[in-house]
Amino acid sequence: MKILKTLFLLFLITASGLIYAQTDKYTAVMQKGMTLLDSAKNTEDLLAVSNHFERIAGVETKQWLPTYYEAYANLRSGFLTNDNDKKDVFFDKALVQIDKSEAISANNSEIYALKGYIQFMKMSVDPQNRAMEMIGIATTSLEKAKALDPSNPRPYFILGQAAFYTPEAFGGGKEKAKPILETAITNFEKFKSADPFAPKWGKERCQMLLDQCK
Amino acid sequence: MKLLLLFISIILISAALSAQTLIKGTVKTAKGEAIHGANISVKNSYDGASSDSTGHFHFTTSETGKQIIQFSSLGFGSDSVVVQINGKSIELQLVLKEKFNELDAVVITAGTFEASDSKKGVVLSSLDVATTAGAEADVFAALQTLPGTQTSFAENGLFVRGGSAAETKTYFDGMLVKNPFNTQLPDLASRGRFSPFMFKGTTFSAGGYSAQYGQALSSALILESKDLPEKTTTGISLMTVGGGLDHTQRYKNSALSIGGNYINLKPAFAIFKQHTNWDKEPEDYGGTIQYKLKTSATGMFKVYSELSSGKVGLFTDDLNNLPKENYFSNNNRNTYVNSTYQDYLSDKWKIQGGASFSNNRDSGKIEVDQYTRTDQLMQARLTLTNYFGNLSTLRFGVETSNTKRKESFNTLSRDYTDETSATFAESDIFFTERLVARVGIRSEYSSYMDEFNIAPRTSLGYKTGKFSQVSMAYGRFYQNPEDEYLVQTPALDFERADHYILNFQRINSGQVFRVEGYYKDYKNLTKSVGNLLNNSGNGYADGVDVFWRDKKTFKGIDYWISYSYLDTKRNFRDYPISSVPPFAAKHTLNLVYKQYVPQLKSQIGATYTYATGRTYFNPNNLIYLGDKTKEYQNFSVNVSYLTHLFKQFTVIYASVNNIPGFKNIYGYHYSDNGQARKAIEPPARRNFFLGMFITIGDNTFVQ
Incomplete structure (x- = not known):
């Protein structure tokens, strides 16, 4: 009896240890991903980041963050590429990944914010032909992101950035961008998330754009 | 016992902490080229790595036993191998097959110009159609800047590669449109009925097109309407020639659009001197209702309906009794309803169905005589598509069209009704990513003529390089003789044309070069000999079309050049011998230029067109159609x-047609005795148009 008890106890300890090790491993592997993402300088680094999160996503089918960061890494790869055809490949891949996040976590402000961002960038590859259709789609995503969580700074940042780079003739310009970016900055100051891996990006660039508006 | 416990705990703990096993190796293509950035991982674990630029990778894993190693890379497929992990390092030589990529795959381009917003590698976008100078947002006029088409200002329609206007057919979401143009006036072409902004894709085929489309000897214009609009918007347009108002209401899964417009050319004609002696300047009004419903994630149901009405009256010189003038008036009423549905039945099958109805009634006076003409078309169509292999498809369907024509002249009247039914099957077979064949067959039966035809069609596309490809096409095309002949007698047969096309195309980002050679053989064209009609007409057309478009070389500047060489003769209608028809210029050149000027917040465009003279009939010349215009x-x-x-958001649009005031002559009318003649000219040397288009609700950047 005693033996059985000991065995059972031992089993429990090891099992919980295993489970603990597993969740701890998730934290560690996500942390590693964040470090890789923060230090990524070129498309090569970002490809490694994207691959890293893809591997996590393969295991963590209930977590929306791995595919979110996979999408984010591809979005950034798109920024760093000059070839329009390649930009499209990166953005298309990012859109597929953010849709996966959306399938895991519905009505998530961060997901819609990133989705709107990718859609905007997809439009900017060929604005002459895509603006008419894609701006509406991107704006719809970003408005949804705002509605789902008005305190999220990112949808404001992305809308502000879009206004910043849109010629005045099309209703953009620095004057239009300034109040939106200011709201974003205010939100960036306040915004807190319980999840250590929740999206944090955008503040520096937002500040930089806002400085140019002054 | 303690030993046993220890043993068990060691096993368990070692399983938990585990030894690290090194897995390394390379990822290469089947040809042995290193793949950079491939993702290699142990299935259901975090362990893995990316391959470096030499295809090498290495990582350690704590997993043990039988495990699956997955590997994949962008642009390639994914694959896996099973390994036994037992602590010893493992070396893997992984091979990834190149994925069959739709974006890189060859496409059949022989004969076809595609304008689309969604697809890659297209030649024109929908917006291009709307912003081409000289076209005034008329789809058909914009297409006249593409090679293979003729400039036409006196006759409705698209004249393609030596074909008459009746040989080009327009399809709206797959359904044949009987009256795509406003009513033809004497010596004056009318605009197309549809706004280019309604469509997300425009495919213009100058020959060799798919077996899905019939009843066109020369050309098919395939218009694909937009899906659900994103937002609720209201549009207001104010133009020198009239105005319009439309409203689109977006619901969760559907959208309803209602619009109305009024056009009156009288004020504009008062300012710009007209050659034409108008009794009643063209006045049109009409309304449209559109409804679109997303029936499922992939399903879409669309209804488009249009009701329009127009009035016009004018005098033309009576060359036989100068200075007497002949009177002509026309009242037109057009009804058009088109509804289509499509969805995927599974990931392998797609269904598309549609039904359309059109009724077009023209009535008026020729001198004191009263005429009416009514055309009616009812059509139903069903297509099934099966996706198989990598990119291959098999498509088949049925279609039936009920055509009615009724005409009267004072108390005389005549009519005919025909039911033409068709069935077609077509397969796109990809042998490799570089080689595709399309094999199709179409068969039609006309109840009125009691005739039956079988039309084989085939095309081949081969990708010769990363950006370039060659395609060729052969096809047989049939169409019913024109209504004006059929209404006289059912004792006619299908007219026939055989197309042979060879095409080379190179599309690099921002640059397109195309050259296409063709030969067309016409048989069974309708001929009138005295009062008799038969199918003894024939003809041929051969030529070369060249197209170059460049958006890359000069920043912010987009231009294209198209050139067509056409050699054609035909013996049809009332021709006594085989001759070059008046609708065929030997050389046609178009230069189209577009630029966005940020300082002016404006997009500017310019189009220059040059075409050599056309033949015209001069009764004083013994050679039929032996004269040529300048x-x-x-x-x-x-x-x-x-x-x-x-x-x-507002767009202010201004255009001037024929700025230098070139005196253009389409041909001449002669009196019966050949003593008097009159040039066929546009109603005004220059045309000026000013419009303002406001969109309310699309305030994307208007905070």
Whole structure:
């Protein structure tokens, strides 16, 4: 009896240890991903980041963050590429990944914010032909992101950035961008998330754009 | 016992902490080229790595036993291998097959120009159609800047590669449109009925097209309407020739659009001197209702309906009794309803169905005589598509069209009704990513003529390089004789044309080069000999079309050049011998230029067209159609100024047609005795158009 008890106890300890090790491993592997993402300088680094999160996503089918960061890494790869055809490949891949996040976590402000961002960038590859259709789609995503969580700074940042780079003739310009970016900055100051891996990006660039508006 | 416990705990703990096993190796293509950035991982674990630029990778894993190693890379497929992990390092030589990539795959381009917003590698976008100078946002006029088409200002329609206007057919979401143009006036072409902004894709085929489309000897214009609009918007247009109002209401899964327009050319004609002696300047009004419903994630149901009415009256010189003038008037009423549905039945099957109805009634006076003409078309169509293999498809369907024509002249009247039914099957077979064959067959039966045809079609596309490809096509095409002949007798047969096309195309980002050679053999064309009609007509057309478009070389500047060489003769209608028809210029050149000027907040455009002379009938010349007009030239510009009015997105558009005032002559009319003649000219040397288009609700950047 005693033996059985000991065995059972031992089993429990090891099992919980295993489970603990597993969740701890998730934290560690996500942390590693964040470090890789923060230090990524070129498309090569970002490809490694994207691959890293893809591997996590393969295991963590209930977590929306791995595919979110996979999408984010591809979005950034798109920024760093000059070839329009390649930009499209990166953005298309990012859109597929953010849709996966959306399938895991519905009505998530961060997901819609990133989705709107990718859609905007997809439009900017060929604005002459895509603006008419894609701006509406991107704006719809970003408005949804705002509605789902008005305190999220990112949808404001992305809308502000879009206004910043849109010629005045099309209703953009620095004057239009300034109040939106200011709201974003205010939100960036306040915004807190319980999840250590929740999206944090955008503040520096937002500040930089806002400085140019002054 | 303690030993046993220890043993068990060691096993368990070692399983938990575990030894690290090194897995390394390379990822290469089947040809042995290193793949950079491939993702290699142990299935259901975090362990893995990316391959470096030499294809090498290495990582350690704590997993043990039988495990699956997955590997994949962008542009390639994914694959896996099973390994036994037992602590010893493992070396893997992984091979990834190149994925069959739709974007890189060859496409059949022989004969076809595609304008689309969604697909890659297309030649024109929908917006291009709307912003081409000289076209005034008329789909058909914009297409006249593409090679293979003729400039036509006196006759409705698209004249393609030596074909008459009746040989080009327009399809709206797959359904044949019987009356795509406003009513033809004497010596004056009318605009197309559809706004280019309604469509997300425009495919213009100058020959060799798919077995899905029939009843066109020369050309198919395939218009694909837009899906659900994103937003609720209201549009207001104010033009020198009239105005319009439309409203689109977006619901969760559907959208309803209602619009109305009124056009009156009288004020504009008062300012710009007209050659034409108008009794009643063209006046049109009409309304449209559109409804679109997303029936499922992939399903879409669309209804488009249009009701329009127009009035016009004018005098033309009676060359036999000068200075007497002949009177002509026309009242037109057009009804058009088109509804289509499509969805995927599974990931392998797609269904598309549609039904359409059109009724077009023209009535008026020729001198004191009263005429009426009514055309009616009812059509139903069903297509099933099966996706198989990598990119291959098999498509088949049925279609039936009920055509009625009724005409009367004072108390005389005649009519005919025909039911033409068709069935077709077609398969796109990809042998490799570089080689595709399309094999199709179409068969039609006309109840009125009691005739039956079988039309084989085939095309081949081969990708010769990363950006270039060659395609060729052969096809047989049939169409019913024109209504004006069929209404006289059912004792006619299908007219026939055989197309042979060879095409080379190179599309690099921002640059397109195409050259296409063709030969067309016409048989069984309708001929009138005295009062008799038969199918003894024939003809041929051969030529070369060249197209070059460049958006890359000069930043912000987009231009294209198209050139067509056409050699054609035919013996049809009332021709006594085989001759070059008046609708065929030997050389046609178009230069189209577009540029966005940020300082002016404007997009400017210019189009120059040159075409050599056309033949015309001169009763004083013994050679039939032996005379030629002088060459045609036109230089048009347009400016679109983008701004905001009342915080709403607004476009102010101005265009001038034929700025230098080239005197263009389409042909001549002669008196019966050949003593008097009159040139067929546009109603005014220059045309000026000014319009303002406001969109309310699309205030994307108007905060």
